[in-house]
Amino acid sequence: MSTTKATPAPVSTGEDYPVRITGFWSGRSELIVPALVFTLAGFLTYGTATMEVMGKSVPGPQFFPTIVCVLLYLMAGIHTIQILRTRRFPQADSEGHNPDFSSDMLGDLGDTEGKSIYGAASTPTSAGKRRAYSDWKTMGMVIGAVAGFILALPVLGWVLSAAGLFWVACRALGSKRPLFDLSISILFSSLIQLAFNAGLGLNLPSGFLEGLI
Amino acid sequence: MDSLSLLMEGFAAALTPMNLLWVVIGAILGTAVGVLPGLGSAMAVALLLPITFSLDPTAAFIMFAGVYFGGLFGDSTSGILLNTPGNSSAIASTFEGHRMALDGRAAKALATAAMGAFIGGLIATTVVVFFAPVLVKMATAFGPAEYFALAVFAFLAISSVVSDSVVKGLLSLGLGLVLALVGVDGPSGTERYTLGLPQLFDGMSIVVITVGLLALGEVLHIASRIHRDETAVRVESKGRPRLDLSDIRRAMPAWLRGTAFGVPFGVIPAGGSEVPTFMAYGLEKKLAARNGDTDFGTTGSIRGVAAPEAAANATAGTAMGALLALGLPTSATAAIMLAAFQQYGMQPGPLLFERSGPMVWTLLASLFIGLVILLVLNMQFAVLWAKLLLIPRHYLYAGITVLSVLGVYAISSSIVDLWILLAIGLLGFLMRRYKFPLAPVLIAVILGPLAETELRRALTVSEGDLSILVGSPVTLVLYGLLAIALAVTGIQHLRHSKAARSQAPKLDNDRIGV
Numbered sequence: 026m027s028t029t030k031a032t033p034a035p036v037s038t039g040e041d042y043p044v045r046i047t048g049f050w051s052g053r054s055e056l057i058v059p060a061l062v063f064t065l066a067g068f069l070t071y072g073t074a075t076m077e078v079m080g081k082s083v084p085g086p087q088f089f090p091t092i093v094c095v096l097l098y099l100m101a102g103i104h105t106i107q108i109l110r111t112r113r114f115p116q117a118d119s120e121g122h123n124p125d126f127s128s129d130m131l132g133d134l135g136d137t138e139g140k141s142i143y144g145a146a147s148t149p150t151s152a153g154k155r156r157a158y159s160d161w162k163t164m165g166m167v168i169g170a171v172a173g174f175i176l177a178l179p180v181l182g183w184v185l186s187a188a189g190l191f192w193v194a195c196r197a198l199g200s201k202r203p204l205f206d207l208s209i210s211i212l213f214s215s216l217i218q219l220a221f222n223a224g225l226g227l228n229l230p231s232g233f234l235e236g237l238i
Numbered sequence: 239m240d241s242l243s244l245l246m247e248g249f250a251a252a253l254t255p256m257n258l259l260w261v262v263i264g265a266i267l268g269t270a271v272g273v274l275p276g277l278g279s280a281m282a283v284a285l286l287l288p289i290t291f292s293l294d295p296t297a298a299f300i301m302f303a304g305v306y307f308g309g310l311f312g313d314s315t316s317g318i319l320l321n322t323p324g325n326s327s328a329i330a331s332t333f334e335g336h337r338m339a340l341d342g343r344a345a346k347a348l349a350t351a352a353m354g355a356f357i358g359g360l361i362a363t364t365v366v367v368f369f370a371p372v373l374v375k376m377a378t379a380f381g382p383a384e385y386f387a388l389a390v391f392a393f394l395a396i397s398s399v400v401s402d403s404v405v406k407g408l409l410s411l412g413l414g415l416v417l418a419l420v421g422v423d424g425p426s427g428t429e430r431y432t433l434g435l436p437q438l439f440d441g442m443s444i445v446v447i448t449v450g451l452l453a454l455g456e457v458l459h460i461a462s463r464i465h466r467d468e469t470a471v472r473v474e475s476k477g478r479p480r481l482d483l484s485d486i487r488r489a490m491p492a493w494l495r496g497t498a499f500g501v502p503f504g505v506i507p508a509g510g511s512e513v514p515t516f517m518a519y520g521l522e523k524k525l526a527a528r529n530g531d532t533d534f535g536t537t538g539s540i541r542g543v544a545a546p547e548a549a550a551n552a553t554a555g556t557a558m559g560a561l562l563a564l565g566l567p568t569s570a571t572a573a574i575m576l577a578a579f580q581q582y583g584m585q586p587g588p589l590l591f592e593r594s595g596p597m598v599w600t601l602l603a604s605l606f607i608g609l610v611i612l613l614v615l616n617m618q619f620a621v622l623w624a625k626l627l628l629i630p631r632h633y634l635y636a637g638i639t640v641l642s643v644l645g646v647y648a649i650s651s652s653i654v655d656l657w658i659l660l661a662i663g664l665l666g667f668l669m670r671r672y673k674f675p676l677a678p679v680l681i682a683v684i685l686g687p688l689a690e691t692e693l694r695r696a697l698t699v700s701e702g703d704l705s706i707l708v709g710s711p712v713t714l715v716l717y718g719l720l721a722i723a724l725a726v727t728g729i730q731h732l733r734h735s736k737a738a739r740s741q742a743p744k745l746d747n748d749r750i751g752v
Binding site: 128195197199200 | 289292330400401405409413415416425426427428429458461462463464466509512520523630631632637640643644647651660663664667673676677689693694697702731
């Protein structure tokens with residue numbers, strides 16, 4: 026056993042992210058979450074109030090949703106205040122951070138002497154190139170591919186629409202070999218169609234190719 | 239012993255060629271998703287769920303159990319070689335494991351991890367075999383109030399006690415509860431929040447929710463970062479992982495100590511193996527400091543790898559016990575397995591042992607078989623598994639996208655479900671972007687209906703008297719423990735935020751902002 030490339034690296038070598046405060050929304054884009062939650066809670070409140078209750082059991086079907094509503098309003102309210110009071114910036118090293126677990130608690134349990142088990146948060150500056158944290162172009166392509174797949178599935182059938190989805194997703198995620206990808210896409214979607222129809226007896230739509238394959 | 243004879247019957251049923259094949263497939267898939275950072279056993283089980291509908295339940299669960307354990311075997315491989323843990327359950331073993339790899343002992347670290355995972359899983363599964371009947375006996379005495387208390391315990395433990403932020407955890411929990419509310423209310427027949435869409439009368443499919451959150455959400459998250467983050471440097475590992483006698487003598491106490499941390503945590507809904515792995519790592523670190531062990535923190539200590547790995551798999555073992563005997567999912571993967579049982583029309587808990595006894599014992603027997611297979615797969619072929627990391631990420635995630643839409647379409651051939659999948663995938667992306675925990679959503683979606691039904695049942699019996707909820711010793715103990723855990727977490731959060739505030743220069747909002 027031997028090692029090459031013995032470079033000590035942090036958990037992941039994410040680039041240091043330039044963060045710039047340019048206006049109200051800098052570090053406050055997270056407000057979209059409480060906004061969504063308030064909308065959802067509003068819908069829930071409306072649905073609960075206008076519910077056509079069947080049966081006379083007490084407590085009825087509106088009891089539990091009311092508790093959930095209160096929880097949502099309360100937490101979304103506190104969350105809004107928290108974001109307004111302190112701007113939040115993404116961590117330089119986002120990969121590997123699992124919010125399911127408190128890093129403070131894990132740090133205490135693992136006795137890491139106050140060192141963060143993940144990378145540190147970016148410190149905001151007022152200089153640096155302005156660049157969105159999320160790569161909206163790549164994401165938009167993947168979302169568009171999925172939406173396109175859903176629209177195309179009944180018309181084009183599984184093989185073609187799934188191959189299209191795979192191909193566009195590959196391109197979006199950085200593949201540089203369009204022709205090679207095309208063959209992989211068609212192979213992959215055809216194999217699934219074969220396995221499903223022959224092996225598991227489930228029918229995937231064949232679209233306008235009906236009868237041909 | 240009664241358990242032993244039942245287990246032997248289970249072995250007889252599990253050792254058929256078909257069932258062995260499912261164990262092997264599960265173990266291979268599990269190790270693969272474990273090795274690959276970003277993919278986990280929860281996502282793998284969610285994607286497999288619709289595809290396994292045409293299998294018989296025993297085969298499906300044997301495979302899922304292989305995936306669950308396999309994920310915990312594989313996750314340390316990428317941690318050791320790449321310093322990027324395959325899952326957060328391997329963060330603790332990565333600290334010392336990667337140091338060992340840099341020191342030229344990568345193969346030894348991989349072997350220690352695989353052996354630790356095997357020992358932890360083996361002891362925990364043995365414990366389950368003998369204690370599951372005891373748990374079952376205990377659970378038969380549970381009434382609605384006790385089940386409600388258990389659900390509340392799981393909700394708050396996972397969303398508040400262990401998660402990074404209490405507010406975000408509770409918001410995630412609330413979102414999950416809302417998703418679970420959609421559909422026709424069972425006890426009264428009332429339509430709730432369906433927007434009049436007949437496709438929603440049965441509620442949102444758990445497959446759609448889990449695949450959307452865990453698979454499509456992850457793909458979108460990767461898409462938003464793939465051109466921004468750099469990839470880690472890989473340490474080459476040559477030679478076959480082998481431990482000599484002196485290594486085993488050094489690692490053995492750590493394996494056993496790690497297992498001791500993991501076993502109790504499988505039954506506590508603390509979200510899986512992260513907490514016990516860090517406790518095990520912390521203890522080894524303290525012991526190393528006391529014994530003057532200079533490996534630890536410098537060239538990498540074998541014990542620092544051994545203990546957390548054993549803890550992780552011990553947790554998975556007893557988590558299976560809690561799932562089968564109590565119907566209580568203690569981690570995200572266990573929650574999805576519970577959903578799988580429900581899809582097959584079975585409810586884990588005391589009744590499962592009565593009604594589907596042979597299946598349960600076959601499953602337990604196949605856990606032992608799975609562990610042996612995983613040990614061989616991971617000891618002999620660890621270097622081969624690391625080759626998986628060479629698969630270009632675009633093919634991997636494009637494949638996951640296609641498998642997500644395939645799985646969702648396969649359950650009911652419904653286009654509406656596919657749109658819901660896309661919406662939930664976007665929700666999953668938002669939650670990842672703003673660091674919201676996902677486990678509370680899954681636990682809420684799966685335990686929410688149970689919590690509501692038991693709460694209403696309890697209150698109907700007591701005619702609205704709330705004191706029934708705390709009317710028995712079991713409920714008092716559960717709420718008491720929960721209160722203590724919440725208080726401890728509260729103090730911890732306060733202490734850390736105070737420390738952070740005194741260290742970091744304060745950001746003046748009013749001056750910099752406009």
